[in-house]
Amino acid sequence: MQINAVDFFYAAMPVVTLDADGSQDALLVRVRSADGFEGWGECEASPLVSIAAFVTPRSHGVCQPVSASVIGETVESAADITRLSENMRRNSMDLLQAAHTWSGVEMALWDLLGKRLELPVWQLLGYQHNVSKTPYASLLFGATPEETYQRGREAVESGYSAVKFGWGGFGSGTLDADRAQLQAAREGIRSAQLMVDAGQIWGEDVEAAAARIPLLEEVTALWLEEPFSPYAYLAHAELARRSPQVALAGGEASHNPEMAKNLIRFGGIKYVQIDTGRVGGIGASKDIADFAAGEGVIYVNHSFTSHLALSASLHSFAGHESSVLCEFPAALSPLAKAVTVDPLLRDREGKVGAPNAAGLGVEVNLDGVSEYLREVEIRVDGSVLTAAPALLGRGE
């Protein structure tokens, strides 16, 4: 199949707040082949900038737009997608945003190939089994402990056996305030598994993080996520040494496989969390999942957007039995819910797996997101950059 069109759809809630809720906007990518197949993907973070990275004029030989590595190329097999990813990394070496743009394009290529070959992506990736995961509800701390308690209680009452809380003011105020939030979370979710996400709040400050470890032990937290900058390997390693019970988790900021592998090698994390919409797509995610398994580190998806992105994440590590958990965004914006015709559902055992239908196995609902679409027009010297014709709206 020759790839002859890549179209972007930027959707956003009418009001985008300063909350850490990543589902307030979305960048959907549709890839079409000359013989009439189409695939869909989703880029995480800053839609306008990711679109610009696709259409920008080139700066030099290794600072080319992402479009240069996909339009007109041929995809017949998984190896072709890997080849295009490698070309993109070389051609767009100096274009920092390229990895985020490519992530959505690459997902769409897998979806396209799966539909063409009538196989689910997890099989295209070479996995022998599709192992369902226990979803954990991913929630933000409430403004008050009471609100946190309430959110936790609702999560377990709707059937979750694992819940993660994060962000809010956690880690930036007093230890007492953090303890109150953690205790409220524990009480709200009762005996469910509890994880805590610090959102890089301590930078590289090991002491600030270490002061919270006893509080996390009190509530038997499974992991502490992103205590530091994703490059602060020594801080991670030192905290890991000082936290024998509460494991460290991280990796969502990785924009290539090596970043995640280095956090494992040098940072001592025990759970590596990958956002398929940032890291370079499904192939990059699987590369990390395979590496992590070899290191005895557990791969978990990072997903806080639509179920299109969630499906891509689940395919990426579907075959790894040691990965028993998956992040499940439990409080999506109306926009993120509208992206797919049907959501991924928990099965009778309460687990979630990658769909077994062809491609990513989810149907995008373009009508559903139409009310959220934002028209983007980028002109240089008066010319509309039309490498992605759908920039101007619905793309038809």
Next chain:
Amino acid sequence: MQINAVDFFYAAMPVVTLDADGSQDALLVRVRSADGFEGWGECEASPLVSIAAFVTPRSHGVCQPVSASVIGETVESAADITRLSENMRRNSMDLLQAAHTWSGVEMALWDLLGKRLELPVWQLLGYQHNVSKTPYASLLFGATPEETYQRGREAVESGYSAVKFGWGGFGSGTLDADRAQLQAAREGIRSAQLMVDAGQIWGEDVEAAAARIPLLEEVTALWLEEPFSPYAYLAHAELARRSPQVALAGGEASHNPEMAKNLIRFGGIKYVQIDTGRVGGIGASKDIADFAAGEGVIYVNHSFTSHLALSASLHSFAGHESSVLCEFPAALSPLAKAVTVDPLLRDREGKVGAPNAAGLGVEVNLDGVSEYLREVEIRVDGSVLTAAPALLGRGE
């Protein structure tokens, strides 16, 4: 001073080729204060994408446009610039391109502050001395060894005592082809110091790189630059172990200080090369220079664009006496030459130093680049994103 305007000027050569010549386009940044001062900076790589990162609508609390961290802020001291940089890294955590955009803005803030306080930036940074450096001519390998020889000969005849060659086909063909290029370079530059830049050509392939070490020893190369991906620490460390004579250099891809420090810590490089226009600006560069000095690693600037960017680079490590070399782009495009009224010149000893005039000490020649300016217009839902009014051309 309150910062009340940040304007971008995107300039490009009429034809941008696939050569590795980073001077084919430029993104200049002008920052103005409410009390009438102005400062200038330059972002490296992909002007359109970096502009988009300044004006994009926010995605959520830690994916805000770069503009959110500077417009309306107050700058009275060096500490204020550091504070704004820290705010930007938090506010734009999930906006990958933000570091490149910020680099130019941050440079301009130092220039502005220096002009206001009537001090050169190197003094604002706390350096006691401004130590001039021996410039090395930074050249691309020719298409043939003869062409490489000629370029090298011209460089030494025009007074350079150190020359770096890179890119072209180096490293991707046969060993004999590489040897011929290296021998031609050595013959062309006679007894001058020789450095070689591989431009990440070997990915993570240690054997491919190691096969070239004897060839580099034959021509007594000082360093081998960027043999691998900037995240391939283990490959760097292994090659460093196998190359006792030819040092490894790298770091230009760093988009934050931690990336560069990790390449030093874990990769075994002996020269760390920082592009002030990518890494987050002058403050980030100095942070790395100070760290490198403590580790016995030599800091060198990476500069392949205008003398505005070169000046910012030189201020960043002006006070470090162990850094005796500086990269000096010796074959700039007409556009890059046009950016400043006067170029930085070698002194009577053949050295180059940071200017001692106020701020960055170079004057931007907006008239000179006017013929190269590209008009950029970015609209979302029909509204022009005018946070940077000069996007529409000359900015007046």
